Amino acid sequence: MERAFLYSGDLIADRRASYADMLFETGDHGAAADLMRQALEITPNWTAGLFRLGEMHEAAGQRDTAAEAWRKLLQLDPDDRFGAGLKLAATGHAAVPETPPTAYVETLFDAYAPTFEAALLERLEYRVPELLANAIKVAVPKRRFRSVLDLGCGTGLMGPYFRADADELGGVDLSEAMLQKAAEKRVYDTLIKGDVNELDTPAQSADLVIAADVFVYVGDLHRAFNNIASALAPDGLLAFSVENHSSDVDLILQPSLRFTHSENYVRRVLAENSMTLISLQRETIRLDRGESLQGLIVVAKRV
Structure with missing residues (x-):
């Protein structure tokens, strides 16, 4: 995913940074x-430049020097809009956080919004919406939903799959820019800015919650699943995807700064939050650097 590169405000510095990017390429x-x-x-004190400097040192094999740049960046930007703390964790210079900084996820997707769909659908062959929609239809054929909540709805790729089968369709996302794109589709009844870890939804108000490609930017799933279980009506469904790894480790922060989750971890956290598994499929969910990326397509029911 390309990150917006903010200008320093100094012409000479920007010119040198531009040449640096050319050399990097x-x-x-x-x-x-x-x-x-x-x-x-x-x-x-140019925060975007410090982040980019760290990336360049990292690519040159100079990880300790990269870490110096990211630590300075965290001092200047404690909200961590660029994910410097995640980079420190991914390169072994800090403990892995339970969840990414909210400001990082919001900034990332605000910058990504204009090119989001073209990148996913045209270049990365993104399949999660179709895979989730099919899994739900197999799990509950011909079911009509009173209330559907699309968590991390992004630009609204899931919405058209459920508009005809939902009395009320709502979307939640951290990124205002993404929500604006979703609104243009005119398929959602409500669109709200919010965080899955701080979900403010009335208890038992949804009979389907969807989270497509969301938990890779959440990390630890306990708070999110607890919130979702509270929001689900009895026998309500949760349908979601995760990127997957084959080891027994619960979750791993990848160099992409996305989290992958083990199948055993997913099963355990579902059970701990009173949700029983209906289906779990291992699928190719999209491309990553030209290679197939594996994930889990999961449907569970609130007990």
Whole structure:
């Protein structure tokens, strides 16, 4: 996913940063880092430049130097809009957090919104909405839903699959820019800015909750699943995807800064939150750097 590169406000620094990016693209990572460091000598508190400097040092194999840049960035930006804390964790310089910083996820998807659908559907062959919709239809054929809640709805890719079968269709997302894109589809009755870990939904108000490609940016699932279980009506359904790994480790922060979850962990947290598994399918959910990315497509029921 491409991150918006914010300008420093200094023409010379921006020009050097641009040249640094050009060198980086040619594979000369060390020279790119040197030139980016020169840009930061002019604008030492440029947060986006510090993040990019860290990435360049990391690509050059200079992980300790990269960590220095990210630590300085965290001092300047304690809300961590760029995910510097995640980079420190992913490179072994800090403990892995239970969940990514809210400001990071919001900033990431605000920047991503204009190109989100083109990137996923045209370049990455994203399949999660179709896979989830099919899994739900197999689990509960011909069921009509009183209330459907699309968590992390993004630009609204899931909405058209359920508009005809839902009396009320609502979407929740952290990113205002994503919600604006979803509103353009005119398929949702309500769209609310919110966080799955801080879900403010009346108890037993939804009989279907969908979370497509959401939990990769949540990490630990206990709070989210507890909130969802509270929101679900008796016999209500939760349908979601996760990126998957084959080890017994519960969750792993990947170099992509997304979390993957083990199947055993997913099963356990569902059971701990009074949800019973209906179906679990291992599927190719999209491409990642040209390779098939594996995930789990899951449907569970509130007991």
